[in-house]
Amino acid sequence: MLAAAGLTKRYGPLTAVDHLDLSVGPGELFGFLGPNGAGKTTTIKMLVGLLRPTAGTASVAGFDLAQDPEAAKRRIGYVPDAAFLYEKLTAREFLEFSADLYQVPPESRKKRIETYLQLFQLRDRASDLLAGYSRGMRQKVALAAALLHDPQVLFLDEPTVGLDPRSARQMKNILLDFCREGKTVFLSTHILEIAEQMCTRIGIIDHGKLIAVGTLDELRQMVSADGQSLEQIFLQLTGSQDEDVAAPLVEP
């Protein structure tokens, strides 16, 4: 469903993503983890066609993002980490606009918009301008817009930021249902519990390199540590487990 080969992005001397090879199949909920600045957002932006790779290829649902970006994007839903929306549109108008952009069939469009407004508890404020929405509500609108055209692959960059616990739980359920339909979710998050509970496979990126990919058990085998939590595995793989980084800040 999703494949990247030798995907690389350089900004001058800085290599943000370095020869990333990855394949995610149908029905998978893939967790993409990494420290700050590791290259997660850059990778996602290349996979959704917002950034042009310096080298390598990426394809979604069999469509190469460089050769046939429009066909690939038709099968992609994307929610960025801080989704900027048109503040002067209402939530419903924004969803209608998204439906138009993705050419959602008229017969199902209205039903879908209403369903997602209802699902994300936005219906009461669907006629309010987005300028008055909180970050969590904007996040819900962005997610609804991403789901509206029934994508094959959903890319989410820190999707639970700003969401209250109830909405976060709701989002998790939506994503699991999405995968049960044989579709793919590519999820970047810092909340390791989410990845541990939900993801079928996990990839860890550090300094632009994909340093580990596999199920939680496979990752445990990789670090030779049975029963360790994802947090411990993550810290071990990214080399920050034993560093007492706060020591210099603690007064003697």
Added chain:
Amino acid sequence: MTRSLSDAFRFAAILSAAQLRMFINQTLRSREPMRLVLLVLGGLFVLFLWIQELAGTLLAAEASRRFPSRFGHIASHDVLQIVGVALVAYAVLLMFSSALFSLNALLLNPDLDLLLVTPWRVDTVLAARMLNQILRMVLLSLLFVLPLLCGLGIILHQPLVPLALIVLLAVFPVMFVIAASVMVLAIVRFIPPSRAREAMAAVGIVFAVVINLANFLLNPAFSSRPPGLRPGIPNLPLGTTPWLPFGWAGRAVTGVLSGDPWATLGWGGLVVGVTLLVLVLGTRLSGVLYLSGWAQGAWGAPRPARALPSAASDRTPRRRSPVVALVLKDWRVRRRDVAQLTGLAMPFGFFLLVLALNGPRLMSSLEPLGSGPLKALTGIVPVLLILLSLTTALGLSAVSLEGRAIWVYASSPNSMRSLLEAKCWAAALPTIAVSLVMGTALQVAIRPDLPWAVGAVTLLLVLSGALACVMVGLGGIVGRFDWTDARRMVHPVGGLVALLVQFGLIVAVAGLVLLPLLLASIFHQSLLGLFLAGVLAASLAAVVTAIVVLVLAEQRLRRLEI
């Protein structure tokens, strides 16, 4: 009291240092050649203006000394009157800019939150920001008047004169900036944050109206006076009364210029003393007002649920193409932005005002042109002036209107060509409609013969559409999408180049239409035939330019990385 003041000054110093650092980072350390070149050019330009101002001041003083009968004698009460008017005008400007700054800081600028989580008192933070703003105002003022102040020092042979005037210039704004900030803190709770830009636009309109009204009422040039009498100094008792800060500062300035140390120290001391008092009380009051909870103020009533009935109905929505969807979205976004609408409407207001005041005179000045092509073409000139503003407002900003939300479109399965197509429709349709209405109305008013009128309006319509598309394309080439501030969405240098291209296109079109008319009069050819050929050539040139610019814009947008 001393502690809170010193804290405010310390915090202001920290803020100023950070701002200076940001300025250096954006210019000297940016390592961008264009920025460095612009910085050097800007510095040279300021230096040139300073030399010019200093030379002008010294020359004027010398001329006044050599030919006193021609320039007349300026008495000290005249100086007080002039300085009083200048100080009142400066105070109005200070109040306005402070109100805008405070509104911006409280409603739009997220950095206030960043400062307020620091372990400083709220009133210290607010006072520091006010001091910071005053410092910027003083530096900006000095940018304009420093050579004049130095020139006065040279003329009066008193090296302390510039220093004394700079101290007054630095102290005088404080009370007005604080008064405006406190007023804004008091009223900001009634402004919904989502309406911040509209509120700022309203402040701008009020300022423009006040300035123009005051100018109209007070400027002696507008009052009737016997012919041959030179314009006098505006009589503004507010500026000279000894009961208000303008009068105190004015008398201190007069004291400095006339070399009266007691008047300088007395009135100047009063200004400084009252300023300190206002600074202390004002900052305390602003802290209290802030803590009383402006942020919990009005968030605006929810809009009436107009969309709900349609959602509840069973009507199947129509499928819209992405182009139509974009045009519709742009229409909604623009229509709901009062600040933008005001900017769009102001040239029309100005146009109608000029027409109302000078209409008959302008009409009679067209009579010598007869009823031929020159009259018809002159009739479209006012519309062209409106077009300059309209195509800039609607066209140049069309692509960057997406702002940081461009990801919505860029990640959708649509080409950049259709984005540009939509933007062209969104900008060209209202522009053409305005041109049609205004162009036809003006032709009816000036009454050239029908063929010329039709030709002129046709040219106007083609030019409107093409110019709107050219500006859309240029906006696509120079647009930026990484800013939240709408004013910075177009690269400043790129914006300037776009305006030059726009102006150049109009001049080229005018040339292509007027040249055949000139040839017809020289070679005694059919005027109508050559006129129509000129209109056709000009229209083609405009359309080809638009296509070329749009192709370049598409190339740029296809390479866009977000």
